[in-house]
Amino acid sequence: MISQKSRYGSPTRMPSRRSFIIISFVAVSLLVLLYTSRRLGSWTYDEAYPPHPHSDPHKSQHAPQGQPNGKTQQHDPYDDDYPTNYTDVKTVHVPQDEPSKLAADPLCEGFPDTSKILLVMKTGASESFARVPTQMMTMLRCLPDYLIFSDMAQDIGGEHIYDSLDTVLPQAMEGNSDFDLYRRQKWCQVDQENCNKLGNPAKEGWNLDKYKNVHIAEKTFKMRPNYDWYLFVDADTYVLWPGIVEWTKKLNPSKKVYLGSVTLINNYGFGHGGSGYMVSKAAMAQFVGGDKKVGNKWDERAHNECCGDYIFSMALEKETGVRVQQMWPTINGEKPATLPFGPNHWCHPIVTMHHMNAEEINAFWQFERKRMVAESRAGRPLRPIVIRDIFDEFLKPKLTETREDWDNAADNIYYLDLSDPKHKWEDWQINRMKSKEKLNDLEKKAHLSFKDCAAACKSVGINECFQYRYQGGACSFSKAFLLGKPVRKAEHDKDRIYSGWDVDKIKKWIGEQKPCDEIRWPQVH
Numbered sequence: 001m002i003s004q005k006s007r008y009g010s011p012t013r014m015p016s017r018r019s020f021i022i023i024s025f026v027a028v029s030l031l032v033l034l035y036t037s038r039r040l041g042s043w044t045y046d047e048a049y050p051p052h053p054h055s056d057p058h059k060s061q062h063a064p065q066g067q068p069n070g071k072t073q074q075h076d077p078y079d080d081d082y083p084t085n086y087t088d089v090k091t092v093h094v095p096q097d098e099p100s101k102l103a104a105d106p107l108c109e110g111f112p113d114t115s116k117i118l119l120v121m122k123t124g125a126s127e128s129f130a131r132v133p134t135q136m137m138t139m140l141r142c143l144p145d146y147l148i149f150s151d152m153a154q155d156i157g158g159e160h161i162y163d164s165l166d167t168v169l170p171q172a173m174e175g176n177s178d179f180d181l182y183r184r185q186k187w188c189q190v191d192q193e194n195c196n197k198l199g200n201p202a203k204e205g206w207n208l209d210k211y212k213n214v215h216i217a218e219k220t221f222k223m224r225p226n227y228d229w230y231l232f233v234d235a236d237t238y239v240l241w242p243g244i245v246e247w248t249k250k251l252n253p254s255k256k257v258y259l260g261s262v263t264l265i266n267n268y269g270f271g272h273g274g275s276g277y278m279v280s281k282a283a284m285a286q287f288v289g290g291d292k293k294v295g296n297k298w299d300e301r302a303h304n305e306c307c308g309d310y311i312f313s314m315a316l317e318k319e320t321g322v323r324v325q326q327m328w329p330t331i332n333g334e335k336p337a338t339l340p341f342g343p344n345h346w347c348h349p350i351v352t353m354h355h356m357n358a359e360e361i362n363a364f365w366q367f368e369r370k371r372m373v374a375e376s377r378a379g380r381p382l383r384p385i386v387i388r389d390i391f392d393e394f395l396k397p398k399l400t401e402t403r404e405d406w407d408n409a410a411d412n413i414y415y416l417d418l419s420d421p422k423h424k425w426e427d428w429q430i431n432r433m434k435s436k437e438k439l440n441d442l443e444k445k446a447h448l449s450f451k452d453c454a455a456a457c458k459s460v461g462i463n464e465c466f467q468y469r470y471q472g473g474a475c476s477f478s479k480a481f482l483l484g485k486p487v488r489k490a491e492h493d494k495d496r497i498y499s500g501w502d503v504d505k506i507k508k509w510i511g512e513q514k515p516c517d518e519i520r521w522p523q524v525h
Helices: 017-041 128-137 177-187 192-196 201-209 213-223 241-248 281-288 294-298 308-320 358-378 387-398 427-431 450-459 503-511
Strands: 003-005 011-013 117-122 146-150 154-156 159-163 229-234 258-260 262-265 268-271 277-280 402-404 413-416 467-471 474-478 498-501
Touching (some): 117 213, 117 241, 128 154, 146 213, 177 192, 177 201, 213 281, 213 294, 213 308, 229 281, 258 268, 268 308, 277 281, 277 308, 281 308, 294 308, 358 387, 413 427, 450 474
Parallel strands (some): 117 146, 117 229
Antiparallel strands (some): 003 011, 154 159, 258 277, 413 474
């Protein structure tokens, strides 16, 4: 190579052929990168990503300047911590004749029109990340609109969770240990799971929960006043939408109506919150319409009561005169593994189930999806699910004669040896014993062993025993059949739980039933 003097007198080299190639490659790369960045800068968010399933079909696809995605900024009047630039992407009461972006989601094929029903879900910050994501991926994903309330404002997967307690009276909170969890959650500077180790979130969450229900109803109607029906559920409740949509078509939202699965406290009936309860627009308007601050009327009293659904019922009756109507088993507090099948649970339509964990919610969602897609592609109307359908899918394939270390919850009729001093039976078990005068020879020996318990079950009629359970000298029968759950194996064999099913009797009973062709909805007055 030929050396030259640089401008400053230092020796330099002429570039080699290899160096020239490298320099040329870098230059070309820079030109390509510049061109690509200009193209990227011309893309909009809506072009790069598919629409969110809850985005508003009324909004333009082209965003006005200063408003991303064309969505207007909305401020929640109830949440001072709610950022003023947060975009609420939910629609508000999408009319039936409007095109829905939900059609873009293949998992929503065949999903019914839910535009007249608002789902209102209640959770707690100590459990929200364990429960809400599964609901969002399944039951909630095809809804055009819904609200989720908790005991702390949160955001989960882009979904805003509203604080239901931020309008509770300060004097109701001050010095009240029921709000220890609420205060600790606001104090926590890391994840809630770590902060919860400082207390007992299960017990504290229960104490705090009773303050929520009336405030949730009040906030809901303030934010979404134009729905015909308001369905309130817990975060472990599953809603069967084809059924509830079909049912509400037969009901009048202009009548003051409160529907639920009735539970009693002090002989006062109310809609069980876990099963879900539904309130008409007319009842909601009189209950929490305007600026009556109904929630605050119950803030201080709630400290001395047990449950938020109980308080909700009392508050609703005081403001409107409306009492709950019994809708069981259509509104139901069980799930597929604990749902009793038989004469009282067979051709009844069902719209809610409770205590569903993430795996169970996913399994039922898959079951519903198969039905919806098949009926949609065949051009047939989707028949609401009845309880027999759940048996066919979830219990029939698992039905067997016996299971060890398993509790099938058989407890309608008991056979006990009251003469044995080693056993101390509960009063409710003794009260469910069959009188000695009515026992056959096999029933008289039912308490001796699991084998004797099984023989006694098979010796009686269908109306007395579909399944049986045995543990430590107690034999019990059930007038329905269900799956139940596994239990830990006891240290001693005499304490183990054994469950059995009279499969022949169950099959015989099912074979005698007529097809569930006609859907018989519970009577609403």
